[in-house]
Amino acid sequence: MDAKVLESEMAYFNEHRKELLAKAEGKFVLIKGDKEYGFYDDDEQAYKAGVELFGLQPFLIKEVAVKDQIHEIPALDLGLIHASL
Amino acid sequence: MPLFEMQYGAKTQGADGKPQVFSPAAVLQHVGPLLQVAVAVHPQHAERLITQGQQPPQAVTGLALIDTGASITAVDEAVCRKLGLTPTSVVPMSHAGGSEQRNCYSIQILFPGAPLPPMTMPLAASCNLSAGLQPYIVLLGRNLLARMKMVYNDPRGRIEIAF
Numbered sequence: 001m002d003a004k005v006l007e008s009e010m011a012y013f014n015e016h017r018k019e020l021l022a023k024a025e026g027k028f029v030l031i032k033g034d035k036e037y038g039f040y041d042d043d044e045q046a047y048k049a050g051v052e053l054f055g056l057q058p059f060l061i062k063e064v065a066v067k068d069q070i071h072e073i074p075a076l077d078l079g080l081i082h083a084s085l
Numbered sequence: 086m087p088l089f090e091m092q093y094g095a096k097t098q099g100a101d102g103k104p105q106v107f108s109p110a111a112v113l114q115h116v117g118p119l120l121q122v123a124v125a126v127h128p129q130h131a132e133r134l135i136t137q138g139q140q141p142p143q144a145v146t147g148l149a150l151i152d153t154g155a156s157i158t159a160v161d162e163a164v165c166r167k168l169g170l171t172p173t174s175v176v177p178m179s180h181a182g183g184s185e186q187r188n189c190y191s192i193q194i195l196f197p198g199a200p201l202p203p204m205t206m207p208l209a210a211s212c213n214l215s216a217g218l219q220p221y222i223v224l225l226g227r228n229l230l231a232r233m234k235m236v237y238n239d240p241r242g243r244i245e246i247a248f
Contacts, residue, residue: 005171005188006174006188010175043208044207046207047129047173047207051130051133055133056134057171058172061173061207068177069177070177071155071177071179072154072156072179073152073154073155073156073157074154075152075154075155076159076212077179077180
């Protein structure tokens with residue numbers, strides 16, 4: 001669903017990860033297009049800022065980390081709950 | 086911390102037409118820790134819609150399963166579509182064959198019939214629960230459980246949540 005919506009923002013994040021880490025490791029960055037719009041202590045603050053700046057247009061919130069945490073839902077992975085990711 | 090106890094139990098009709106009553110412990114063991122939920126747009130999103138002269142979409146109601154094995158709270162994609170949400174992030178999710186990127190959405194989870202406060206979740210991962218004909222629309226993962234204390238009390242057939 002909407003797989004390409006945040007493509008350019010994700011590309012920007014991945015290309016600039018090192019710079020972002022140097023600036024604000026552990027914070028949440030707000031990105032729209034190929035520009036960052038601040039760092040926030042949590043995703044809630046980043047979301048509020050995003051809506052204030054861009055309304056209901058898509059924008060990206062990412063935690064600035066060396067590597068993205070790979071999330072897991074074992075009940076889905078193992079087929080204990082029959083659904084697809 | 087306020088404490089909320091969710092007591093389970095079930096009464097159905099058996100094949101012989103006689104009422105069948107299941108013990109709370111048996112019901113909790115069989116269905117797992119379920120809660121009634123309503124998934125709505127994030128309050129910030131709703132506020133923005135109202136300032137644009139639009140009504141926020143009606144919340145989608147259904148069941149949520151408390152899933153302590155899930156590192157992230159997940160919401161059914163069909164619910165996100167109904168609410169007209171756009172993604173707020175992309176996260177890698179593991180699966181049997183490796184991992185794949187999944188969209189996240191900003192939602193608010195309400196608990197009708199329970200005294201739990203509404204909880205906002207700017208980065209809820211999407212998954213395809215309805216495609217698997219699941220009765221759930223949300224899996225409440227550890228990033229949401231981090232906000233509460235939960236006791237799974239099967240001998241009493243209830244869960245106890247302090248928040």
